[in-house]
Amino acid sequence: MATISWKSLWERSCAGTLPTYRILVPDSVSENVRNVWRARSYRVDATEPGTQLVTAGMSRNLIRSRVKFAAATTAGAIATGIAALPTVLISVFDSVPEGGVITTGIIGTISAAGAGYTGWKYRKDPRRLDRKAKESASAAEWITPERLGWVPGLTKGQDTDEQRLFHLTVVTAQKIARTRAWTHPIMQDHVSRVDLDHAVASIGRRLVELVEIRAELEQMRQTNINAGGGTPADPSTDKQIVAYLRQLTRAFSSMVDRVLALNAYYERLRKLDQQLLMLDQTERSREIGSRVLDVISRTADDENADWRLQELNIEAEAHAESINELLRELTVTAEGFDDLDELDSKIARAQKQVDEQLGLNRAGEQLGQNREQRHLS
Missing domain, CATH: 1.20.1270 (Substrate Binding Domain Of Dnak; Chain:A; Domain 2)
Incomplete structure (x- = not known):
């Protein structure tokens, strides 16, 4: 009956x-990982309507603050290198120009400050997965x-x-x-x-x-x-x-x-x-x-x-x-x-x-x- x-x-x-x-088994990941996924607007609760999508990005840090940190660091390094290049070339044939060193130092300081700020923002980002969290996220169990x-299938489905x-x-x-x-x-x-x-x-x-x-x-x-x-x-x-x-x-x-x-x-x-x-x-x-x-x-x-x-x-x-x-x-x-x-x-x-x-x-x-x-x- x-x-x-x-x-x-x-x-x-x-x-x-x-x-x-796609139902996540709560015990298969840490609560920290679930909080990170919620901050990224991923569906992790069985009672939420719609379909839960399991993507490769769930166990990585594909977030805006990381992109900003990488962009600021790269741009700063390029700018410092460009500013230092004339000074290096002149110093090969003549004495080191004092103004070029000062300019390079100023640009390098600005670049380091920008990289430090964006790096701090990335580290404090609630959507960031640390090393332990990445291991836990990769071992998540989905039903x-x-x-x-x-x-699935029209003829051989079961x-x-x-x-x-x-x-x-x-x-x-x-x-x-x-x-x-x-x-x-x-x-x-x-x-x-x-x-x-x-x-x-x-x-x-x-x-x-x-x-x-x-x-x-x-x-x-x-x-x-x-x-x-x-x-x-x-x-x-x-x-x-x-x-x-x-x-x-x-x-x-x-x-x-x-x-x-x-x-x-x-x-x-x-x-x-x-x-x-x-x-x-x-x-x-x-x-x-x-x-x-x-x-x-x-x-x-x-x-x-x-x-x-x-x-x-x-x-x-x-x-x-x-x-x-x-x-x-x-x-x-x-x-x-x-x-x-x-x-x-x-x-x-x-x-x-x-x-x-x-x-x-x-x-x-x-x-x-x-x-x-x-x-x-």
């Missing part, structure tokens, strides 16, 4: 669009559709459930960031506790691991079948691989639950949007009602005006209570997709079992080869 639910959500939100996301098994699920995750997170409630002052403390970028990147990383482990298991299974000429050469190994694949399916179901929880969080934010809009309208009506009551009190006596204002106050309190209840529900819902420790342990156990099985298979093949060699000898 859960699988049908998430696939219907994917068909409704993502089926008509190509997966063009792409290709890593999740997506192959897709995976992992890619579709993550595509739905990215789209849902961007919808959350675009809601009115997400940027409303009343959500300031709550938003600081829910790291959407980390949640999206963590789901993507887990799905990439699932794809990689499944590919290894399928390769082992195919090798076992080929060795037996169409049937598994080692039935016990084949059964073990099937058991591992079943565990990975359960892990994928756990990821589906988290993505559905993320979508439920989005639906609650939409409800909160409506409540906030109604509250704003009620607050505005109450403000206008106060002004009306003030005008009436200064012009004529109207007993009903005071009662109408009280009704507006009661309505505003009802909206505020509904909003508080929705905030409590959001806190509970966020726990459904913000905690990945259990899934991490499942995948780690599955990976360990796969590695152990690979080691046993290699040991068995080596033992078989040794027996054949002894038999031949």
